[in-house]
Amino acid sequence: MATIRDVAHLAQVSVSTVSLVLRQPHRVSPETREKVEKAVQELQYQPNGIARDLRVRKTNTIAVLLHNLSGPFYSELIRGVEEAGENLGFTTLAAGSSKSQDQGSLRLLHEGRVDGAIVLDPTISSPVLLRYARKTLPIVVLDRGLSGTLQSDFITAVGSDHESGGYLAGKHLLTQGYRRFALIAGPVDSEHSHLREVGFFRALQEEPIDVTTIPVVHGDFTEIGGVRAMTMLLDHEWSFDAIFCANDEMAIGAMQVLEERHVTIPEQVAIMGFDDIRLARYVNPSLSTIHQPMYELGISAMKQLSRALQGKTLIPGEMLPVKLIARTSTQKRTTKVGEEPNVS
């Protein structure tokens, strides 16, 4: 690889002049500029970004840390980050996180290879993030909780309004005429699941419905977890006419069990998910759910980061609105189904 020195030599000028031509062409006379440009061409010179970064102490790069790059769930979100980043002049890197700290994505942070980070990986603990965050490395956590209070001025969260989502789900099921509910929640320690549950119950209580009689079983956010949860619910002969699942994956698992047991959806039981993953539209019946504004979340996160890098103060914790997506799994009950819609 040719260096700036080689170019300078070939063009018979100093190294600094070459640099000047590259960065502020107007400051150099047309003749020398041309000489230099010719040399650059001839040598196919490409400035070394690493050297540049070292010198200017800035990389114009931000990292997106994912649990694994596998999540189809996050694709829209990343697209938002990337697009906003491009407009703002940043290169976006995505990295999955590996177990060891000295390798993989965390290396990007502590070795100063990026100017900022957007963290989606729930397996990276808040204390760890807190340790890395600093003026020259602001961090935005996205779609995940930030357990404990945040001491740092250089870290913030953006996410969607899970509580409202739960509320929307509850309201929807109520207006559709359902009255006897069951809940398949996420892991107990999932803040998101908890918020969705809280919102859901808030809606029911407005009716009012006695929420203490509603069975709640905790799944693990996976399809198979949904299968297990639903099986349990059914085996214990709980009665209900609508199920709210804390995410779509579990809802889909639950639907499979219902189908096997010849329980019709939505006639006998309505089912509602959360997230609006792609699959939701395609399962049979199509799954009603709550849509999170993934793309907008990405944009928003990137903007926050950019603000922070300009030295502005971070906005503490942004929350974006979600949207109800009504599909057939919660279609209004036909009156012919002979069950009284009574409370509890």
Add this chain to the structure above:
Amino acid sequence: MATIRDVAHLAQVSVSTVSLVLRQPHRVSPETREKVEKAVQELQYQPNGIARDLRVRKTNTIAVLLHNLSGPFYSELIRGVEEAGENLGFTTLAAGSSKSQDQGSLRLLHEGRVDGAIVLDPTISSPVLLRYARKTLPIVVLDRGLSGTLQSDFITAVGSDHESGGYLAGKHLLTQGYRRFALIAGPVDSEHSHLREVGFFRALQEEPIDVTTIPVVHGDFTEIGGVRAMTMLLDHEWSFDAIFCANDEMAIGAMQVLEERHVTIPEQVAIMGFDDIRLARYVNPSLSTIHQPMYELGISAMKQLSRALQGKTLIPGEMLPVKLIARTSTQKRTTKVGEEPNVS
């Protein structure tokens, strides 16, 4: 941020000694080692990766270039790359590619920020890649063609065996008893689609079946493209009892049209896709397809890269076997359907 100089100062040793402690601890006496380690702790010293990279002219980082990070299709593949990379001591970065060349992912390549690249993005042209590839920056293209002959020793391809995939699909439909075929291909310039088609026809000719009478319509690999293609096929009143689609997305689009028109699958028409995307298992009826070994492809690509970086020569063009996934969309025809399975 503390630098190595600060550490040296605090520990009362030279800079080089600190470096030695960090890289080859055994070469320094226990006493000084301890002094240095204490200073490192106290200052929370983290070596600057950029400076290190500049000095040693190596980044231990490889880039995965995607068209957009959105592809759920590629998640398994990236997982393979990442895992293999981790074992080999590389950090993996994924980057979507943007339009401008000076920004985004290509910057990683020409500015020397990575030691190698795995390219999945079909929008990056082969000449461009050819220009970047060199001894110190080997490139592996994955799951995409490499148009034209390859002059470079530093670039290679790994992909799956699309021709065999097509063949497998053809064979499968034949053994299931189908005899009158139609084809929904990809874009005309898609090498993959072409290979799949070739393989498919090879299978049919073994029967033998006169392939010249088989209608082929070109889609664009999208769901909506599948809808259009299927509509066309139906409107022109072609008769067929099985359709091979060059990918699952289009197959799913096609299925929607069939359902609307009350054509039953697989009784009246069987349908077969390619790729085995997640959705394939969930559509109704579930879609028979050809599975590509995405994870293995990722592993393989990473290994190639690692070989190249060790100065070994690249293996020219690896091709991994695919697998038939038979589901209900091609279920064996029941004999009661009164159509003679005649040739042509």
Add this chain to the structure above:
DNA sequence: CCTACTTATCGAAACGTTTCGATGCTCCTT
């Protein structure tokens, strides 16, 4: 014609590491 200002170019320092060869020491061998 001298001074003051502007413009074009340059040299050198700096960014934070790693690594090579040099410098002392200590200890062993003969």
Add this chain to the structure above:
DNA sequence: AAGGAGCATCGAAACGTTTCGATAAGTAGG
């Protein structure tokens, strides 16, 4: 006791840029 080997430590150069202050040359004003 002299010489050599081996070890611990160090100084300095190098990686490839950018940028600051200096210098030289040219221009304008009085």
